[in-house]
Amino acid sequence: MESYLWLSRTALLLAFVLLLIAIIPFGLAIKSKKHKSAQIALILTGVAFGLQLIYFIARWKAVGYAPVSNMYEFMTFFSIMLIGAFLLMSTLYKQWSIGFFAIPIALLLLGYGSVFSSEAKPLVPSLQSHWLAVHVITVAASSAILSVSFVTSMMYLLQRLDVTKRTRSTKSMEFVLWNLVVVCGFVLVSSYFHLTFSPKTVAFTAQDGIAVEAIYTMPILVANDVNAGFLAIPTNIDARKFNTIIWSYGAGTLLYIVLRFVWRKPLYVLLKPFTLSIQPKLLDEISYRAILIGYPLFSLGGLFFAMIWAQIAWGRYWGWDPKEVWALITWLFYAALLHLRLSKGWGGERTAWLAIIGFGIILFNQIFVNLVIAGLHSYA
Known part of the structure; x- marks a missing residue:
């Protein structure tokens, strides 16, 4: 078991490094229009995808069940499927430049998943079913394909943005990019405090009068107990998780400000030149086709x-x-999107913004609902 776990961790780490490196030749290929750089980037991505599959198989061998039962495993598999979906779409449409935007999203998913425990544990009774694997694997695959529509919609909108003016579209795009940077902030601050902060326990009395303890893995800013010496919030809100949200958005916003200060321009201005190698009509078509595949x-x-x-x-x-x-x-939501596209003729920018909102709903469901809202799926 330990050898398979070591193999899975090593393969995943190597895949992460190769994907990180692949962004560079993708960017060079777009800027210089040299196909040799694109070929190197695609080879690196293909090898990384193969290593991710090795991770998945090795971990399956180690734990004895499909490794999609917790947040670490699910987000990692989500990332694998996104890379696979990108490779599929780039093969079908011969548009490798999508990788410059798809790979960072996949790396964000990997980074987010790495924050959670990767410890192999026996499944709780409700998860001991082959239908769990079928259900989660299909959801991850469909979410990854729908994520391709997010990537191509981002490229479409960035390409059409008039970056010389501050408009509703530029402000909305900056909001989307800020939220992506916030995810980076969460990964960075979680990793830092994991290494430097000793977990602390805060005891309080819940609404039903039962004594409860909350274990904090980040410095405490808010708590459910007014006597704890921190900012008190109602007991119907999970203060520990709300504390994490505050740190994540704080770190992400600070990171975004630093990036703005270093480059002295909005991120959408920096990214726009990397979208000009594909015709807008083709980007719109790829986004639509991805939804047609991902939705069913x-x-x-x-x-x-x-x-x-x-x-x-x-x-x-x-x-x-x-x-x-x-x-x-x-x-x-995606049913409404397809209805508006097919019956009302909504295409172009309208469909692109809807695809971005749809991706936001997917992440909200897979991350916020799993972690913050109490329910039967809170095991994640």
């Missing part, structure tokens, strides 16, 4: 397979658990 796959994994697993695990197909509700919201 999500329908299977996020609803149909999920209901089968719910029946096996909890004896009911639907229970209005927060995770189930947000899966339904995600499904309805």
